[in-house]
Amino acid sequence: MSKTIFSIFIFLVAVNLVPTVHGKKLVPCFFVFGDSLVDNGNNNDRDTVANANFLPYGIDYPNGPTGRFTNGRNVADFIAEALGFTDHIPSFATAKGGDAVVNGTNYASGSAGILNGTGKEFGDVISLDEQLQNHQTTITRSTSMFGSAHVAKTHLGQCIYYVGMGSNDYAAYTMNPDRPSPDHYASLLIDNYSRQLRELYGYGARKVAVFGLGAIGCVPATHHVYGTLCMSATKTMSGVFNTKLRSLINVLNQDLDGAKFTYIDTFGIAASKTTSFRYPDLECCTVNVGGTCIPQGVACRDRAYFAYFDGYHPTEAAAAVLAKRAFAARSPSDAYPFDIQHLVQV
């Protein structure tokens, strides 16, 4: 009997919710630029070892492994859901034609960075400059669909943009024996990032959430490779980058007419979030020496208690916390000057 009631309940919910959810989509589209924290399959068919389209990655995702570097949904997926999208945003690799602009496109690529050379030792990954070129391709395709460049631009100005880059640039930096000083490197990254964010604005983006660096240097992989839970030098460097990035957001909002850039404090949110997980600094899957999950390897069972799925990447549970606080800030420093729910409205 309870089964029948349950089925009826599901049926009613399905019938009622579908139109409401469609009506509830808060913005027409959502575009994603980034690295493995949000990659949803762009690297799958490329000549790179920076792949995650095998189990145990995707073990909790409805379609199984997709190329997401986590057990289930990633931060971009949770933000898409909070924005009222019924489907996750398709990868650029699978989005074809002018349709790609309707709900948005995800350009993110694991191991990629702000600088073109970052991650190239892992193969053909898609740098932020190339991701922006791909976005230009999307826009060119869409202009004919919208009938005019002006209509297309109005549409693009209403979308939310996720941009999160820099972790892999720091991974490359720590490997480079001829590295510049930390301050010089942070400036070089921020100057390039500034050029790239202005380019995105030039393509019509107005509502842009820029995610700062997380706890790089304090991930489970650091523990294995360097025997310490946290590399204080890396932690300090990411702090320098984040401080400069926060200032850049202010400059962009002053310089660019109608621009609403906002800074998301990934590091601060991660710091308070890891303390709320039972296993804040252990990975859940069995990892290889590089810190990523062994293909077809074992994953822990109580995944909701782990902050990290592999040696670098948050679990779905941890991604949910970051997305939630980026969307609706719990403290004023989580998102500055707007959280994403306010970015929708401004």
Ligand SMILES: *[C@@H]1O[C@H](CO)[C@@H](O)[C@H](O)[C@H]1NC(C)=O
């Ligand atoms: C956009 O998303 C809606 C549901 O969220 C879906 O029905 C539609 O097919 C999507 N359009 C494209 C072009 O992907």
Ligand SMILES: *[C@@H]1O[C@H](CO)[C@@H](O)[C@H](O)[C@H]1NC(C)=O
């Ligand atoms: C990076 O590569 C792109 C082409 O993919 C090029 O347009 C850009 O100028 C390069 N950036 C730098 C800083 O060399």
Ligand SMILES: *[C@@H]1O[C@H](CO)[C@@H](O)[C@H](O)[C@H]1NC(C)=O
């Ligand atoms: C961007 O990075 C490159 C190194 O890849 C550097 O030579 C260049 O000066 C940077 N550009 C800016 C505007 O800082």
